[in-house]
Amino acid sequence: xxxxxxxxxxxxxxxxxxxxxxxxxxxxxxxxxxxxxxxxxxxxxxxxxxxxxxxxxxxxxxxxxxxxxxxxxxxxxxxxxxxxxxxxxxxxxxxxxxxxxxxxxxxxxxxxxxxxxxxxxxxxxxxxxxxxxxxxxxxxxxxxxxxxxxxxxxxxxxxxxxxxxxxxxxxxxxxxxxxxxxxxxxxxxxxxxxxxxxxxxxxxxxxxxx
Ligand code: HEC
Numbered sequence: 001x002x003x004x005x006x007x008x009x010x011x012x013x014x015x016x017x018x019x020x021x022x023x024x025x026x027x028x029x030x031x032x033x034x035x036x037x038x039x040x041x042x043x044x045x046x047x048x049x050x051x052x053x054x055x056x057x058x059x060x061x062x063x064x065x066x067x068x069x070x071x072x073x074x075x076x077x078x079x080x081x082x083x084x085x086x087x088x089x090x091x092x093x094x095x096x097x098x099x100x101x102x103x104x105x106x107x108x109x110x111x112x113x114x115x116x117x118x119x120x121x122x123x124x125x126x127x128x129x130x131x132x133x134x135x136x137x138x139x140x141x142x143x144x145x146x147x148x149x150x151x152x153x154x155x156x157x158x159x160x161x162x163x164x165x166x167x168x169x170x171x172x173x174x175x176x177x178x179x180x181x182x183x184x185x186x187x188x189x190x191x192x193x194x195x196x197x198x199x200x201x202x203x204x205x206x207x208x209x210x
Contacts, residue, residue, distance in 0.1 A: 050185075054182050054183070054185025054186070055185050057178060058085070061182070063129065064079050064084075065114055066165065067086075067087050067115070067127070068083065069089050070114065083192055084192075085128075086135070088116050088126050088127075088196050090195050090196060090197075090210075092113065092210070094116060094208075094210065095109070099206060102122070119164060121164055122199060122200045122201040123205035124166070128194045128196050130186070131187045131189070132193055133193075134192075135192070136187070139187075144179060144180075145176055147168070148168055148171040151168045
């Protein structure tokens with residue numbers, strides 16, 4: 001009697017903990033199922049996360065190479081963080097142009113900041129991408145997307161083409177979402193007052209003086 005009582009208590013104990021385990025497994029399975037289901041749905045990022053992602057895309061897209069002035073010291077070349085993405089620094093001294101650069105098969109030159117370039121097409125200076133009047137203030141995501149997809153200045157259908165070396169063709173196939181993410185980051189940075197001249201043909205480039 002005593003013995004059978006112990007056994008039944010053990011069985012009860014066993015089945016109780018088994019049921020508890022099964023219950024936990026069931027809950028985990030439901031949770032896992034939900035997580036898996038959500039994987040196929042777009043992840044909603046907070047505004048802060050979008051801007052952080054935009055910053056990464058701008059670095060990866062090498063925008064700083066041409067749009068941020070540089071500082072040189074004994075450790076090498078660095079981005080001038082105080083003028084991040086403000087484009088070619090207006091008034092900075094430009095090297096004398098060797099006019100052979102406008103002939104086919106010659107070198108293409110950059111200035112020390114990599115913000116001004118001369119080549120067969122003439123001379124271009126990288127634009128100010130900060131949200132200042134002299135930069136991208138007033139631009140909308142739609143204008144930015146149209147610019148990157150069309151290769152036309154401000155995305156205007158019959159506008160002038162965006163000149164080399166701006167690599168808009170590298171950006172045109174990005175999904176809208178990524179272009180908007182880049183744009184949102186650019187709109188979030190410090191506005192910097194820096195007017196950048198329009199591109200010049202070879203004759204204008206030869207006579208251009210700051
Ligand atoms: C190799 C140099 C180079 C790189 C890299 C570069 N740019 Fe540019 N970008 C330029 C130059 C030069 C211009 C000016 C072209 C002109 O005035 O026609 C320009 C112009 C622009 C403009 C203005 C277009 C217009 O409507 O006139 C935008 C916006 C822009 N760049 C965004 C970017 C972004 C975003 C990146 C990175 C993903 C980037 N650029 C990378 C050189 C570069």
